[in-house]
Amino acid sequence: MSKPIGIKMKKSERRDNINGFLFALPWIIGFICFSLIPLLTSFYYSFTSFNPVKAPEWVGLENYQYLFKDPLVFKSLKNTLFMAFVSTPINLFIAMLLASLLNSKFKGRGVARTIFFMPSIIPMIAATMVWIWMFDPTYGYINRVLGFMGINGPSWLVNPAYTKWALVLMGTWCTGTTMLICLAALQNVPRSYYESAEIDGANVIHKFFRITLPCVAPVLVYQAVLNMINAFQYFTQVYVIINASSGGGSSNASGGPANSILMYPLYLFNTAFSYMKMGRASAMAWFLFVIVCVLTFIMTKVTKKISNNGMGGE
Amino acid sequence: MNYTRAYYKKRLKPIPIYLLVIILSLVFISPFLIMVTTALKTNADAFELPVKLFPRKIIWSNFPEAMEKIPYMRYMMNTVFITVLSIGGQLISTPMVAYSLAKIRWKGAPIISSLIIGTMMIPYTVTMIPLYKIWSGLGMTNTYIPLIAPTFFGSPFYIIIMRQFFAGLPNSLMEAAKIDGAGEFRRYAAIALPLSKPALTTVGIYAFINAWSDYLAPLIYINKTEKLTLSLGLQGFLNQYSVDWTHLMAAATIFVIPVIIFFLFFQRNFVEGIATSGIKG
Numbered sequence: 218m219s220k221p222i223g224i225k226m227k228k229s230e231r232r233d234n235i236n237g238f239l240f241a242l243p244w245i246i247g248f249i250c251f252s253l254i255p256l257l258t259s260f261y262y263s264f265t266s267f268n269p270v271k272a273p274e275w276v277g278l279e280n281y282q283y284l285f286k287d288p289l290v291f292k293s294l295k296n297t298l299f300m301a302f303v304s305t306p307i308n309l310f311i312a313m314l315l316a317s318l319l320n321s322k323f324k325g326r327g328v329a330r331t332i333f334f335m336p337s338i339i340p341m342i343a344a345t346m347v348w349i350w351m352f353d354p355t356y357g358y359i360n361r362v363l364g365f366m367g368i369n370g371p372s373w374l375v376n377p378a379y380t381k382w383a384l385v386l387m388g389t390w391c392t393g394t395t396m397l398i399c400l401a402a403l404q405n406v407p408r409s410y411y412e413s414a415e416i417d418g419a420n421v422i423h424k425f426f427r428i429t430l431p432c433v434a435p436v437l438v439y440q441a442v443l444n445m446i447n448a449f450q451y452f453t454q455v456y457v458i459i460n461a462s463s464g465g466g467s468s469n470a471s472g473g474p475a476n477s478i479l480m481y482p483l484y485l486f487n488t489a490f491s492y493m494k495m496g497r498a499s500a501m502a503w504f505l506f507v508i509v510c511v512l513t514f515i516m517t518k519v520t521k522k523i524s525n526n527g528m529g530g531e
Numbered sequence: 532m533n534y535t536r537a538y539y540k541k542r543l544k545p546i547p548i549y550l551l552v553i554i555l556s557l558v559f560i561s562p563f564l565i566m567v568t569t570a571l572k573t574n575a576d577a578f579e580l581p582v583k584l585f586p587r588k589i590i591w592s593n594f595p596e597a598m599e600k601i602p603y604m605r606y607m608m609n610t611v612f613i614t615v616l617s618i619g620g621q622l623i624s625t626p627m628v629a630y631s632l633a634k635i636r637w638k639g640a641p642i643i644s645s646l647i648i649g650t651m652m653i654p655y656t657v658t659m660i661p662l663y664k665i666w667s668g669l670g671m672t673n674t675y676i677p678l679i680a681p682t683f684f685g686s687p688f689y690i691i692i693m694r695q696f697f698a699g700l701p702n703s704l705m706e707a708a709k710i711d712g713a714g715e716f717r718r719y720a721a722i723a724l725p726l727s728k729p730a731l732t733t734v735g736i737y738a739f740i741n742a743w744s745d746y747l748a749p750l751i752y753i754n755k756t757e758k759l760t761l762s763l764g765l766q767g768f769l770n771q772y773s774v775d776w777t778h779l780m781a782a783a784t785i786f787v788i789p790v791i792i793f794f795l796f797f798q799r800n801f802v803e804g805i806a807t808s809g810i811k812g
Contacts, residue, residue: 232715240628243628243685245643247685248650251658259657323552338740341746343787349774350774456750460766489659495660502660
C-alpha cells in the first residue's frame with residue numbers, strides 16, 4: 218500500500234520541479250544571456266586589447282598594470298570615493314530628518330510625503346538639466362537665494378573646488394527612496410518602547426538615541442552601503458553636466474573642470490566608447506566589480522551583526 | 532490657569548514641525564517651480580538681472596516652439612514604443628518567475644532566489660561592454676531590441692516585489708483548484724494573476740518610469756537622430772556656445788508631466804513597493 222503512494226509523491230514532486238523550472242525559465246535564460254555570459258566575457262576581455270572593429274588580442278595583465286599607472290583612474294576613483302563617503306552620510310541624514318518629520322502626526326502629512334518623494338522619480342536627465350540651470354552663477358536661483366543671505370555664491374559647475382559639492386547638493390534632492398525606507402523602519406519601532414520610556418521620564422533626545430536609533434540602525438547601515446554602491450555607479454548626472462557645458466557634442470568626452478567630476482563609471486564609459494579601448498575598460502569594470510562585491514559582503518555582515526546585537530541589547 | 536497653559540502647550544507644540552515642513556516642502560518643490568516658470572518666460576526675461584522667479588509676462592509659445600526645435604513628436608513616439616513594449620515584457624515575465632519562487636515547491640527555488648538578489652549587485656558597467664559587443668555583432672545597434680529584449684526575462688527588483696505579494700496569497704485557493712484538476716499554469720493564470728492586480732500595477736508603474744527615463748542604454752545603442760529617445764533628444768537644446776534654457780525647460784516639462792501624473796495616481800503602489808523590497812531585500 219505504501220509503495221504506490223510513495224511513487225505518487227515522487228511523481229508530483231517531479232512535476233513540481235519541472236513546473237517550477239519552466240516558470241522560472243525566462244529569468245534563467247535572461248540571467249545566462251544578460252548577466253553570466255557578459256560577466257565572464259568581460260573578465261576575459263580585461264586581459265585583451267580590443268575595440269569594436271578589432272578582435273580581442275591577449276595582452277595578459279597589461280590592462281591591470283595600466284590601471285595603477287593611469288593618473289586619471291586614480292583621480293576618478295578619488296572623485297567617486299568623495300561621493301561615496303561625503304554624499305552618502307549627508308543623504309542619509311536628510312532622509313532620516315524627512316522620515317522623522319513624516320513620522321510625527323500633523324495635518325497634510327501625505328502631501329509632504331508626496332513632495333519629498335517626487336524628485337526621486339523624475340527622469341534623471343530632466344532633473345539634472347534643471348539643476349544645471351539653477352547652478353548658473355549669474356542667472357541661477359541658488360546664487361540668487363544665497364545673495365539674499367549676503368553670501369556671494371560661487372561658480373558651482375565651473376570652479377573645481379565646488380563642482381562636487383554641487384553634485385552633493387543635487388543628491389540631497391533625490392533621497393526619496395531612502396526616506397521612504399527609513400520611514401517604514403521608524404513605523405516598525407514598537408509603540409510600547411516609547412510608552413515605557415515616557416513613564417521612566419525620558420525626553421525626546423533620550424528617546425531618539427536610546428530607542429529609535431538602535432531600532433533603525435540595521436536599516437540605516439544597509440542603506441548606507443547601498444548608497445555607497447550606487448555612488449560607484451554615478452554616471453548620468455556628470456555625463457549630462459559635462460555635455461551641457463561642452464555644447465552637447467558627445468565626442469568631446471572629458472571630466473569637467475580640471476577633471477573634478479570625472480567619476481569612475483564615466484571614465485570607464487569614455488575609455489570604452491570614446492577612446493575605444495574596450496579591453497582596458499573591461500579591466501576597470503572588473504576592478505569596480507570587486508569593490509562592489511566587497512561592499513556588498515560588508516553590508517550583509519554588518520547588517521546581520523547589528524540586527525543580532527541591537528535587539529538583544531535593549 | 533493650569534488648564535490654559537496645558538491647552539496652549541498642546542496647541543503650539545506642532546508649530547515648529549509645521550514651520551520646518553513648510554520650509555522643506557518649498558525647497559523640494561522649487562526645482563519643479565523653476566522648471567515651469569522658466570518655460571513660461573521669454574528668453575530676455577530669463578536672462579534678466581536681478582533673477583526673478585515669476586515671468587514678467589506668461590508666454591505659452593515656448594511649448595509649441597520647443598516641440599519644433601527638435602523632432603519632439605518623433606522622439607516621443609520612439610519613447611512610447613519602447614516604454615509600452617518594456618511594460619508588456621515585464622508584466623509577462625516577472626509574475627511567472629515570481630510565481631515559481633513563491634508558490635511552487637521545487638528544488639531550484641532557493642538557489643534562484645539568491646541568484647536574483649546577487650545579480651542586483653552586478654554594476655551595469657561590468658556587463659555593458661560584452662553586451663554592446665554581442666548586440667552590435669548581431670547588427671542590432673540603432674534598433675530598440677537591446678533596450679526591450681531584456682525586459683522579457685524579468686528584473687530582480689520587480690520579481691522580489693511580485694514574489695512577496697504571491698507569498699501572501701493563501702495556499703488553500705491553489706489547493707482547491709488543484710483538487711478540481713487545474714494544472715499549474717491554469718492555477719497561475721486563472722487564480723494567482725487575477726488576484727495580484729495591485730502588485731502588477733506596481734511593477735507596471737516602475738517599468739513605465741524606468742523605460743521612460745532610461746538614459747544610459749539608449750546612449751550606448753542609439754545614435755541615429757531619427758531613432759533617439761526623449762531623454763537623449765533633450766540634448767538637442769545644447770549647442771556649442773549657449774543653452775536654449777526657456778525651450779529646454781518647456782521640453783523638459785512636457786517630458787516630466789506623464790511621470791508626475793502616473794506617480795500621483797499610483798503613489799500608494801510606489802510606497803508599498805519600496806517598503807517591501809527595501810527592508811526585506
